[in-house]
Every structure is written in structure tokens, then in C-alpha cells.
Amino acid sequence: MFHPSSARKGDDSRTSRSKRCYACDNKCKKLAKSFRDLGDARGDYTDIYNPNNLETNEKARFYRTRFCQHARLDQNEFDEKICFNHKKQKQVTRLQSSQQNNRRAYFSIMHHHESVLQFYGPTNVPNFISIHEAEHLGIYSSKGGEKVYTEADVYEDNNGQKMVALVPMCVDLDAIETILDGIPKKKELLRLKQEALKATTPKTRQRKSHGSRRNNKKKRKNGTGSPTPISQSSSDDSYDKQPRYRTNASKPIEDLENMSRKELANIVKKLNNDVKELESNCDTMSKMIPQLQQVIRHEHLLNSKDTKPLLKKKDEFIEVLEGKISDLKVTGCTRFSMSSAAYFKANKRACKELYGFKDFEFLTGFIVKVLGVSCELPKTLKATGGKNAENSLSDFEKVLLTMFFCQTNMNYDMIGAMFGLHSRKTVGDIIDKWMPILGEAGDQLSTFTHYLDDEALDELLPKWYRELELNDVCAVIDGKDFMSETVRVDRVLNCAQSSNKVNHSAFRLLTWSLPCGAVIMRTPGFFGRASEKAILRAWGEHGLLVFPKGKCILGDKGFDNTAIGYTNFNTTLHPSFLTNKQFNLGEVHHNIKISKKRYTSEVVYSRVTNTKKLAGILQREYMKFFDELAGWAHGLANICYGHLQEL
Numbered sequence: 001m002f003h004p005s006s007a008r009k010g011d012d013s014r015t016s017r018s019k020r021c022y023a024c025d026n027k028c029k030k031l032a033k034s035f036r037d038l039g040d041a042r043g044d045y046t047d048i049y050n051p052n053n054l055e056t057n058e059k060a061r062f063y064r065t066r067f068c069q070h071a072r073l074d075q076n077e078f079d080e081k082i083c084f085n086h087k088k089q090k091q092v093t094r095l096q097s098s099q100q101n102n103r104r105a106y107f108s109i110m111h112h113h114e115s116v117l118q119f120y121g122p123t124n125v126p127n128f129i130s131i132h133e134a135e136h137l138g139i140y141s142s143k144g145g146e147k148v149y150t151e152a153d154v155y156e157d158n159n160g161q162k163m164v165a166l167v168p169m170c171v172d173l174d175a176i177e178t179i180l181d182g183i184p185k186k187k188e189l190l191r192l193k194q195e196a197l198k199a200t201t202p203k204t205r206q207r208k209s210h211g212s213r214r215n216n217k218k219k220r221k222n223g224t225g226s227p228t229p230i231s232q233s234s235s236d237d238s239y240d241k242q243p244r245y246r247t248n249a250s251k252p253i254e255d256l257e258n259m260s261r262k263e264l265a266n267i268v269k270k271l272n273n274d275v276k277e278l279e280s281n282c283d284t285m286s287k288m289i290p291q292l293q294q295v296i297r298h299e300h301l302l303n304s305k306d307t308k309p310l311l312k313k314k315d316e317f318i319e320v321l322e323g324k325i326s327d328l329k330v331t332g333c334t335r336f337s338m339s340s341a342a343y344f345k346a347n348k349r350a351c352k353e354l355y356g357f358k359d360f361e362f363l364t365g366f367i368v369k370v371l372g373v374s375c376e377l378p379k380t381l382k383a384t385g386g387k388n389a390e391n392s393l394s395d396f397e398k399v400l401l402t403m404f405f406c407q408t409n410m411n412y413d414m415i416g417a418m419f420g421l422h423s424r425k426t427v428g429d430i431i432d433k434w435m436p437i438l439g440e441a442g443d444q445l446s447t448f449t450h451y452l453d454d455e456a457l458d459e460l461l462p463k464w465y466r467e468l469e470l471n472d473v474c475a476v477i478d479g480k481d482f483m484s485e486t487v488r489v490d491r492v493l494n495c496a497q498s499s500n501k502v503n504h505s506a507f508r509l510l511t512w513s514l515p516c517g518a519v520i521m522r523t524p525g526f527f528g529r530a531s532e533k534a535i536l537r538a539w540g541e542h543g544l545l546v547f548p549k550g551k552c553i554l555g556d557k558g559f560d561n562t563a564i565g566y567t568n569f570n571t572t573l574h575p576s577f578l579t580n581k582q583f584n585l586g587e588v589h590h591n592i593k594i595s596k597k598r599y600t601s602e603v604v605y606s607r608v609t610n611t612k613k614l615a616g617i618l619q620r621e622y623m624k625f626f627d628e629l630a631g632w633a634h635g636l637a638n639i640c641y642g643h644l645q646e647l
Contacts, residue, residue, distance in 0.1 A: 002186035003122045005041040019045040022078075023071045023107035023168040031173055031180075032108045038183050041122035042110035042176075062155045063127055067167040069152075078105075110176060111168030113139050113148055128155065128163040140164050151391070189295055328381065335378050335420035338404070339397055355403040356611060356636050366639075367399050370441055383420040393419060393430070401427070402434040406632060407612050431625075439628025442635025446519040449512075454548050462515050473573070474551035475520060476513050477559055478601035479532040480608070481506040482525070482626070484618040499528030507618070507626055510535055511634065513604045515554070517641075519634045521545075525626045532558045540565030607637035 020026045035043025048067060068075040109122050115137045116125055131154065134140030140149045149164050156162050259267075329340040333354075337343040344351045344360035357363040367373050376394035383393050393401070401419050408415070412427040421427055457474045465473060479501075486505040487493045497505035506528035512521040523539045530538075536559065539545065545566045547553070553572045563569045609615045611633035618626065 002183055002190055003041040003117055004187075004190070005036070005039050005044055006123055019106045021045070021108045021111070022048070022073065022105045023067075023111040024170065024173070025071075028108050028110060028173055028176075031177060032110065034180055035110065035183075038180070039187070040183055042108070042117075044109050044122065045106040046109055046123075046125075048105045048107065059128070059155060059157065063165050063167060066153050066165045070167050070169050072170070107168045111171055112166070113137075113169065115139060116166060125166060128165055131162050131164055134164040189298065192291065192295060333418050335381055335383065335397075335418070338419060339377055339400055354407060355400065356407050357640060367396060371399060371437065373399055378420070381420055382422075393421070398430045398434055399438075402431055402438055405431050405435075405613070406438070406629060409612060409616065435625050435628045439625075439631035442628075442632035443522075445635035445638050446522065446631070448518070448520045449544075449546055452520065452548070454551075457514075457548065457551065460514055460516050460518075465515050470515075470554070470573075472550065472552045473515060473554045474547050474570075475553050476515060476601045477510060477536075477553050477555040477572070478513075478605065479508060479510050479535070479558070480605045481508050481528055482614050482618060482630075483616070484623060484626075485620045487620065493527075496527040496529045501528070504528075504617075508532070508535065509630060510539070511601070511604060511608075512553075513601055515600065517600050517604060519604060519638050522630065522634050525630060533562055536562050536565045540567070543567055545570075604637055607641055608633040611636060 021028050021032070032043040032045075035041075037043075048064065064078075065075060067073075068078050109117070109125075112122075112125055116139065119137055120126065131140060134149060140153075142151045148169050149166075153165050153167070154162050155165055325336070328334050329336045330343050330346050331337065338354070341360055341364075351360045351363060352358050355363055357366070364375055368375060373395045376396050378394070378397060380391050383391050397419060401415060404418075405415060412424040412431075416422065416424060416427040419427075452474070458471075461471065461473075465471070481499045481501045483499075483502055483504045483506045484497065486497060494505075499506035499508065501508075507525040508528045508530060509525050510523045510532060511519060513519045521544075523535055526535050536545075547566060547568060547570045549568045551568075551570055553559070553566075553570050555572045555574050557574050559572045560574060561572075563571050608630075611629060613622065613625075613629050614633055622629075
């Protein structure tokens with residue numbers, strides 16, 4: 001379409017050659033000159049939204065930010081280069097003068113969307129329009145896609161009104177260059193339309209100018225000129241407002257009968273003149289009809305030719321995008337694939353490696369049923385805006401992110417990149433919120449002492465324990481040290497961390513499990529300096545070690561004489577390996593078998609350390625999550641594995 005330029009010759013504010021287009025780094029300079037030579041407004045320039053006090057105007061600052069985003073400019077560099085608010089100094093040095101040359105930034109009008117230019121006109125494009133208008137023009141969609149403007153271009157003022165910033169967009173200059181050949185024809189068609197409309201518009205009698213009226217008034221005051229009656233002047237004014245072919249000849253029949261022959265002749269003469277003028281107008285309109293029909297057919301042909309390839313190209317582009325999105329869901333580690341059932345179905349070991357669960361379908365059901373979080377899959381690849389409801393992570397994705405944090409030693413930056421986040425702080429806030437929830441869920445899945453009675457313990461007792469006459473054993477106890485980084489800024493804390501088991505700084509905790517391998521209780525983490533007996537007694541003082549009366553605990557020598565820590569004074573049994581003089585051969589072999597069956601406690605800890613955050617050396621920045629990590633790991637040891645011995 002041809003957009004006639006309204007800039008006059010020599011209008012430096014819009015057509016100056018010295019203007020530089022910041023929307024495309026002045027790549028459109030030659031193209032703009034070609035448009036100007038053809039008289040098209042797309043060769044003109046306009047300046048960027050620039051109020052006097054830009055830094056306090058949030059609306060203008062938002063517009064400038066979106067302009068830099070669309071034009072792929074560095075905003076800080078752009079602000080330094082374009083001196084928006086710098087006032088000219090009285091005494092300017094050469095350096096200051098060179099820094100303040102560019103006080104305004106311009107862009108070519110061709111960078112506006114064609115539908116915007118057609119609707120508002122090249123010189124009347126507003127900086128902001130309502131979302132409803134943008135959707136009507138077909139340039140906005142909250143979901144993005146092929147639309148020029150997305151949710152990121154929406155500005156919300158203090159009153160809650162949402163508007164779309166009409167910043168210039170990056171255009172395909174090669175595609176625009178192909179339009180130049182058709183502009184002369186469109187320009188000629190526009191001229192023909194204007195001539196046709198001008199010819200079909202009925203002529204109106206020109207009013208008397210106000211200047212002549214003022215002159216007549218002066219003449220009357222001076223006594224010159226012929227006075228005009230008031231009734232006559234009012235009738236003339238009303239006559240001037242009507243088209244020429246409308247007359248006051250339609251008078252009542254009685255008035256016509258009272259008229260003289262001369263007056264009737266004058267009326268007939270006027271009517272004949274009006275009829276002739278109407279006939280000439282009808283002839284002109286009939287002659288213009290074929291020309292207008294030709295113009296309409298030509299426009300329809302051009303639109304159909306231009307639309308078909310565009311629609312075809314659009315369909316092809318949509319198919320390509322859908323194919324790429326489907327590929328992203330089943331390949332690589334992206335925001336799509338991290339929550340895609342198809343990806344984990346194609347990669348059998350991925351769910352175990354990333355989240356600690358063998359099956360993603362089971363994991364999804366666990367999150368929905370246990371944590372009460374509905375399954376909401378992502379719609380976009382990137383999560384832009386922490387509070388943006390359209391692109392932010394759903395609670396389902398946040399839970400997956402926290403589970404992934406437990407299974408990896410990656411930092412927050414890498415974890416965020418895999419889930420489409422760019423802010424390390426956002427990742428930290430998500431983990432701080434959901435890690436305690438996962439820890440509590442894990443503790444609920446691994447704390448069962450209040451459910452265990454004699455009948456339940458007998459039913460869960462393995463076959464080997466019956467053969468070894470260990471019918472009274474209700475639990476197996478063991479301690480574990482989890483290594484951590486050393487805190488060297490505090491001498492007391494440094495000593496408290498020291499562990500004699502691993503000869504390293506560590507956290508120590510105790511775990512009680514059933515003979516079949518199910519975890520039923522654990523203590524919180526203590527510093528490695530505390531002995532296992534001291535931890536057991538400290539935990540027992542709270543009345544938490546409640547086992548049925550008459551039952552025994554199976555452990556190693558480190559838990560000897562710890563019955564006082566249990567509410568019902570349960571005795572701790574441990575295998576003894578002395579010389580042959582103190583035990584006969586049968587007793588030694590019996591103790592060896594018991595020791596082998598007690599090894600289930602070590603297997604339980606190997607399952608716990610499958611949570612990779614606890615497998616190596618715990619970093620100092622993650623020490624605050626140790627209890628939550630231990631609770632979640634003990635819960636996974638119960639729900640992700642079966643029993644260790646035959647019941």
C-alpha cells in the first residue's frame with residue numbers, strides 16, 4: 001500500500017539526511033531515501049518517545065526498554081550515547097560538546113507494522129494503545145507466536161490499565177525492498193481514486209468570506225454600500241449551506257397561484273438549470289463506474305496474490321515450529337523435557353538420575369497425591385518474569401526443580417538454565433520454599449514407630465531372623481557420618497564438626513530400620529564430634545524412642561548399654577567376636593550369620609546416599625538444608641525400593 005508523505009520539501013524534522021535510524025543500526029538508509037524519492041511516508045523519520053524528565057517517567061522508561069529489546073541494543077550504552085536529559089552547559093568544552101551531539105534518537109517509519117500505518121496513518125502512530133486495539137489489528141498475542149508484540153510489551157499503569165507499547169520492530173529489509181517496484185502503480189491508483197471521489201462529490205456554493213462580511217459592515221458604518229435586509233441575509237446563509245441542486249422552488253400550490261408569470265418563469269428556469277446539473281453529475285458518475293470497478297478488481301487481485309503465498313508460508317512456518325517444539329520435548333534437558341512424560345519414556349534412566357524416582361508417571365502421581373500439587377506443564381521454553389503468570393514456573397515445575405536440586409551438585413545458575421530461568425535469586429527462592437516441604441514429606445514416609453505393635457512386627461519379621469532365633473528383634477540401629485565442608489572462621493564449630501569415623505568434618509545421625517529394611521525413625525543431624533551413644537540418649541530424653549516392651553534392638557558394639565535411652569528400656573543386642581577359648585565354633589558361626597543379617601542397616605544408608613547431595617561432601621551454602629535433605633532421602637529409601645530380606 002502507498003502511504004503519501006505529508007512532509008514538505010525541506011522539512012528537516014522528518015526527512016533530513018543526517019537522521020540515523022536506531023531501530024536497525026541505520027541499515028535502512030538507502031531504502032528510506034528510495035521511499036522519500038517516491039513520496040512515500042515510510043522514508044520519513046520520527047523521534048523516540050522522549051519526555052524532559054525521562055528517569056522519573058516509568059511509562060517512557062518502559063518504552064525505551066522495549067525499544068532496545070526489539071532493536072537488540074544495549075540499554076546502558078544507548079542511554080549514554082543519546083543524551084536525553086543532559087542540559088547544555090554555558091561553557092562547553094570540546095569533549096562535552098562531542099558527547100552531547102546526539103540529543104535525540106530517530107527511527108524510520110518503515111519499522112512500524114503495515115496494519116498500524118494503515119489504521120493510524122504514518123504521522124499519527126501513538127506510543128501506546130490498548131490491548132483490545134492491538135488484538136483487533138492482529139499485532140498482539142499474550143502467547144507470542146507470529147505476533148509482533150507479546151505480553152512483555154504490555155505496560156500497566158497505576159490505575160491497572162494495560163497498554164501495548166508500539167515500539168518499532170525489526171523488519172526484513174529485503175522483503176520491503178520488493179515493495180518499491182509496486183509503489184508507482186499504487187500511487188497512480190490512489191490518484192485515480194481521489195479524482196473519482198472528487199468528481200462524484202456534488203459542488204456546493206461557496207460561502208462569502210468572513211473578510212468580505214467585515215468589509216460590508218465597515219461600509220455600512222461609513223454610509224456606503226447597499227443595506228441588506230435581515231431576512232434576506234438569513235435566507236442567503238441558509239441557501240449557502242445547501243447543495244446547488246437543492247432549491248426553494250417547492251412552495252405550496254396557493255403561493256404558486258398567487259405568483260406572477262415572471263416569477264413562475266424564473267422558478268422554471270432555476271429548475272431546468274438544476275436538472276441539467278444533476279444530469280451532468282449522473283453522466284460523470286456513470287463514466288467513472290467502469291474505472292472504479294477496474295480499480296476494485298485490481299486491488300482485489302493484488303491482495304489475493306499477496307495473501308496466498310503469505311498464508312502458505314505461515315502454515316509452513318507453524319509446521320516447522322510445532323516440529324521443533326515436539327523435538328524439544330523428547331531431546332536434551334530443557335524446560336519442556338524436564339516435565340515431559342514422552343522424554344522420560346524414551347530415556348528410561350533419566351527420571352532416576354534427575355529426580356530419584358524410577359518412573360515419571362509414579363513421580364507425577366506422588367506429587368499430586370502426597371504434596372497436593374496439580375500437574376501443570378509449561379507452555380513456553382523460557383520462564384521470563386518472576387511474577388508473570390503467563391511464563392513463570394508452575395508449582396509442579398518448582399517441585400521438580402527442588403527434587404532435581406537434591407539429585408545434583410550443580411549450582412543455582414545451571415539449575416535455572418535447565419528450567420528456563422535466568423535469575424540465580426529466583427532459583428534460590430524456589431528451593432528455600434519447597435525444600436522444607438519435601439523434607440517433611442520424607443519424614444512422614446519414614447517415621448512409623450507409632451504404628452508398630454507386636455502383631456505388625458511379627459508379620460514383618462524376615463524368615464532368616466526366625467531361623468536364627470531372633471524373634472524378639474524389632475529394629476536395627478546404625479549411625480552414619482555425612483561429610484561436609486569445614487567452617488574455619490569459628491574454632492569451636494571447627495572442632496565440633498570433626499568426625500573420628502571419616503576423619504573429616506561431618507554431620508552424624510542415627511537411623512532405626514526394620515529387619516526387612518524399611519526405615520522407621522531417624523534423629524536430626526548432629527555435629528560429628530558427638531558420639532552415637534550421646535545422640536541416642538539426647539534423642540531418648542524427649543520420649544521419642546518408643547518400642548514394644550520385651551523387644552530388642554540389633555546394633556553394633558557402639559550401642560552397647562543404651563537401654564536407658566528407650567522409653568521401655570529395650571536392650572540392644574550386638575554380635576561378639578572373641579577368641580575360640582571363650583566361644584565354641586558353633587557360637588562364632590552363629591554370630592557371623594547375625595552380623596550378615598544386620599548388614600541391612602548399611603544397605604539402607606546406601607539407599608539414602610543415592611540422593612547425590614548427601615553422597616559427597618556437602619557444600620557450606622547447602623548446610624542449612626541438611627535435615628530436609630536427610631528426611632527426603634530417608635523417605636525415598638522407603639518408597640523407591642522393596643524389602644531387603646524375604647518375609
